[in-house]
Amino acid sequence: MSTATIALLGQPNSGKSTLFNALTGLRQHVGNWPGKTVEKKEGTFTYGGTTYSVADLPGSYSMSANSDEEVITRDFIASGKADVVCILADSSQLERSLFMLADYAGLNAPCFLVLNMEDVAKEQGKKIDAKAIEKKLGIPVMMFSATDTKAYDKFYSTLERAIKEKPQINTSSLEKGYEKLNGYCEIKSQLDSNTPSGYTPMWLTAKVLENDKVVSAKLKNTLPDNKVKLIENLSNGNDGAIALGECKFAWIDEILNGAVSKTKTKAKLGKLDRIYTHRIWGKPSVVLTVVLGLLASFIPALPIMGIGMGINALNAPIREAMTSAGSPAFLTGIVCDVVIASLYFIINMLGFVFGVTLVFGLLEEVGVMARISYVFDNTMGKLGLQGKSVMPFLVSFGCTMGGAAGARVIDNWGQKVLTIALAWAVPCGAAWSIVPMLSTVFFGAGAPLIITAILIVMILHMWITAKIFSRGLVKEEDRYGMIMELPPYHKPKWGALFRYVLGRTKDTFFRVTKVVLIVCGIFWLLSFSSGSIEDSALYKFGVAIEPVTKIFGLTWPLFLAFIASSIGKEGAIGVISALFTGGSIFAATTGAAEKAANINEILLANVTRPEALAFIFAITFNMPCLVALAATYQEIHSVKWTAKIAAYYTLTALVLAFAAYRIGLVIF
Amino acid sequence: MNELLGLLNDGNSRTIEQLAAELHTSPEDISRQLEYLENIGMIRKVSTTEKKSCGGKCGGCSGAECRGCMPKNASANMGKVWEVVR
Ligand SMILES: Nc1nc2c(ncn2[C@@H]2O[C@H](COP(=O)(O)OP(=O)(O)OP(=O)(O)O)[C@@H](O)[C@H]2O)c(=O)[nH]1
Numbered sequence: 001m002s003t004a005t006i007a008l009l010g011q012p013n014s015g016k017s018t019l020f021n022a023l024t025g026l027r028q029h030v031g032n033w034p035g036k037t038v039e040k041k042e043g044t045f046t047y048g049g050t051t052y053s054v055a056d057l058p059g060s061y062s063m064s065a066n067s068d069e070e071v072i073t074r075d076f077i078a079s080g081k082a083d084v085v086c087i088l089a090d091s092s093q094l095e096r097s098l099f100m101l102a103d104y105a106g107l108n109a110p111c112f113l114v115l116n117m118e119d120v121a122k123e124q125g126k127k128i129d130a131k132a133i134e135k136k137l138g139i140p141v142m143m144f145s146a147t148d149t150k151a152y153d154k155f156y157s158t159l160e161r162a163i164k165e166k167p168q169i170n171t172s173s174l175e176k177g178y179e180k181l182n183g184y185c186e187i188k189s190q191l192d193s194n195t196p197s198g199y200t201p202m203w204l205t206a207k208v209l210e211n212d213k214v215v216s217a218k219l220k221n222t223l224p225d226n227k228v229k230l231i232e233n234l235s236n237g238n239d240g241a242i243a244l245g246e247c248k249f250a251w252i253d254e255i256l257n258g259a260v261s262k263t264k265t266k267a268k269l270g271k272l273d274r275i276y277t278h279r280i281w282g283k284p285s286v287v288l289t290v291v292l293g294l295l296a297s298f299i300p301a302l303p304i305m306g307i308g309m310g311i312n313a314l315n316a317p318i319r320e321a322m323t324s325a326g327s328p329a330f331l332t333g334i335v336c337d338v339v340i341a342s343l344y345f346i347i348n349m350l351g352f353v354f355g356v357t358l359v360f361g362l363l364e365e366v367g368v369m370a371r372i373s374y375v376f377d378n379t380m381g382k383l384g385l386q387g388k389s390v391m392p393f394l395v396s397f398g399c400t401m402g403g404a405a406g407a408r409v410i411d412n413w414g415q416k417v418l419t420i421a422l423a424w425a426v427p428c429g430a431a432w433s434i435v436p437m438l439s440t441v442f443f444g445a446g447a448p449l450i451i452t453a454i455l456i457v458m459i460l461h462m463w464i465t466a467k468i469f470s471r472g473l474v475k476e477e478d479r480y481g482m483i484m485e486l487p488p489y490h491k492p493k494w495g496a497l498f499r500y501v502l503g504r505t506k507d508t509f510f511r512v513t514k515v516v517l518i519v520c521g522i523f524w525l526l527s528f529s530s531g532s533i534e535d536s537a538l539y540k541f542g543v544a545i546e547p548v549t550k551i552f553g554l555t556w557p558l559f560l561a562f563i564a565s566s567i568g569k570e571g572a573i574g575v576i577s578a579l580f581t582g583g584s585i586f587a588a589t590t591g592a593a594e595k596a597a598n599i600n601e602i603l604l605a606n607v608t609r610p611e612a613l614a615f616i617f618a619i620t621f622n623m624p625c626l627v628a629l630a631a632t633y634q635e636i637h638s639v640k641w642t643a644k645i646a647a648y649y650t651l652t653a654l655v656l657a658f659a660a661y662r663i664g665l666v667i668f
Numbered sequence: 669m670n671e672l673l674g675l676l677n678d679g680n681s682r683t684i685e686q687l688a689a690e691l692h693t694s695p696e697d698i699s700r701q702l703e704y705l706e707n708i709g710m711i712r713k714v715s716t717t718e719k720k721s722c723g724g725k726c727g728g729c730s731g732a733e734c735r736g737c738m739p740k741n742a743s744a745n746m747g748k749v750w751e752v753v754r
């Protein structure tokens with residue numbers, strides 16, 4: 001009985017292991033390649049009286065020495081252990097997967113080509129003429145589906161033919177391309193005699209030009225010094241690798257020319273991408289998408305706000321019941337003014353947490369986010385940033401801390417600082433829940449306009465901030481554009497999406513409740529007094545600072561809420577909840593709280609619309625939160641710049657409040 | 669491939685389709701060139717949010733895990749991005 005050895009060679013996922021398993025079944029041995037952690041799989045099978053041993057080589061991109069897998073693969077092949085090498089390529093993408101074959105061309109071991117995944121190619125409407133390819137290559141070529149058990153007869157007969165004929169790839173037209181390259185002929189003439197076995201001078205020369213360190217080292221050992229010097233002078237780094245790569249691709253195209261035809265046409269969603277990637281319409285369409293997305297988030301949010309209203313309606317009956325049951329004013333206050341009032345705000349906010357998360361999660365799922373990041377990417381350069389900064393910005397829509405940490409991928413320190421500084425201007429998830437909620441309370445149906453205005457201000461803010469900060473941080477250095485592969489549009493996975501959205505809403509609920517209750521409780525305590533409210537220290541302090549805060553359109557309670565929002569946006573809600581609806585202050589001053597159990601009415605009675613507008617802008621563009629501040633310091637390691645950014649944002653928030661207030665005075 | 673890298677010199681990012689249009693070739697051709705350039709180390713993939721860019725320490729801002737930053741597996745839908753290695 002005769003024996004033969006086959007090696008399975010191919011890029012990752014070309015189907016080597018599938019073929020290997022089908023051929024050998026249980027007759028396998030799995031180990032490691034000597035000295036490497038790469039898995040070594042060998043097996044045997046018998047067919048037509050011959051026992052074959054098969055080696056499932058590790059998947060590698062090419063025959064270069066860029067990875068352990070590649071070195072193992074080519075050493076094995078050059079060693080001559082295999083009688084025949086079975087090269088697998090993916091027929092659904094031949095122009096790239098034949099690269100392995102092109103890189104193999106010039107090695108001595110006999111081989112044949114298996115165009116695997118025939119079924120996938122068929123599905124794509126591709127017709128491949130294996131015979132035509134075979135003629136050009138001079139080795140057996142077959143269409144194949146490793147997953148189709150009925151296809152193996154063809155494989156066995158091709159294998160037997162290859163064992164018998166010992167075919168080698170016809171490299172003449174490939175080498176014609178090589179010969180045009182600088183230094184190819186000179187180097188090859190040095191190698192023509194006494195080359196290491198298993199390799200041809202053509203293959204070695206190509207690798208030398210590609211700057212293949214392993215081949216160069218090997219040659220150094222076998223060639224005389226003067227030849228080594230000559231070769232070193234002629235090989236030229238990356239340019240060589242690029243030129244060689246182009247030769248191989250051109251050769252592949254030549255092989256495929258006339259052998260592959262495609263009937264089906266492309267997907268139709270390309271039109272949408274043409275708009276998003278349009279030089280003029282790209283930006284407006286992305287901004288419009290984000291605006292529409294934010295507006296759409298009102299739809300799921302409003303019913304949840306209804307629940308908030310329901311809780312609010314409980315306030316009066318509970319207060320009454322507690323009072324008539326003889327509960328002390330302090331306890332009634334805590335239950336009604338702190339807990340119920342806080343819950344009202346929290347539930348309303350959660351409506352938007354749910355809505356915004358759902359809408360943006362959906363945009364992400366279907367693949368629109370990738371388009372958004374593409375469009376913003378091209379703006380980055382104009383801000384003096386790398387395209388990579390776009391990811392931190394997008395993450396900042398959810399959480400500024402995530403954005404700051406995400407800036408880690410930016411290696412240039414100045415650009416990193418600038419990226420984080422700008423990421424602060426992106427309103428975070430908490431802002432996107434508090435702001436729509438407050439807007440709805442104060443402006444009703446006008447809320448969408450406020451949201452749009454905030455987005456526009458955000459863009460201007462980032463632009464101006466970039467101009468201000470970039471001076472000391474980024475130099476006019478050359479920026480390379482990036483290459484993006486936009487993902488195909490997907491159908492959303494609703495189950496997973498809702499699980500994510502509900503999970504996030506739940507998490508937010510617990511975190512926000514904690515903060516709001518604590519802040520609200522503290523401020524309520526500070527303002528609680530059994531006697532006249534004017535005696536409380538907080539009131540005295542507030543009235544004292546009010547002349548200054550009024551400049552920015554903020555009454556003292558709103559100003560305190562603004563300060564609290566630097567700790568965390570929800571802190572502002574705690575303060576508002578305590579100072580306005582707690583009733584103690586404004587019951588004293590306006591007498592309204594007594595009658596109006598409706599929190600909305602109390603707010604509207606105590607805060608004018610220009611003041612509300614000023615407040616909304618102040619907290620949106622204020623420092624995001626303490627944690628973001630810490631994260632910023634952690635990433636940029638500079639107290640000076642962290643402080644600069646924090647001070648800048650506190651100041652600009654007040655300036656924006658000032659502007660919003662004046663504009664509000666004109667409008668309302 | 670030098671033309672491809674040359675185009676990126678102007679600082680603008682491009683999609684594979686745009687590169688194909690500008691270089692008068694097919695997106696498949698661009699993809700294989702990118703794969704090659706990546707293998708010889710002239711370009712590299714930029715990690716998007718894949719490796720939990722907030723390092724899982726997002727707890728302070730948005731829930732116990734990084735979940736808050738982006739939906740799970742979100743980066744799967746963000747496409748691929750390459751930058752030129754300098
Ligand atoms: N549709 C189809 N799928 C196939 C075919 N051949 C293999 N596959 C699938 O392609 C995937 C990759 O196949 P593998 O056999 O693991 O590929 P490999 O070459 O061993 O990959 P590495 O070990 O990573 O180098 C598996 O999911 C296979 O089921 C085929 O002819 N048609």
Ligand SMILES: [Mg+2]
Pocket residue numbers: 016017018059
């Ligand atoms: Mg495998």
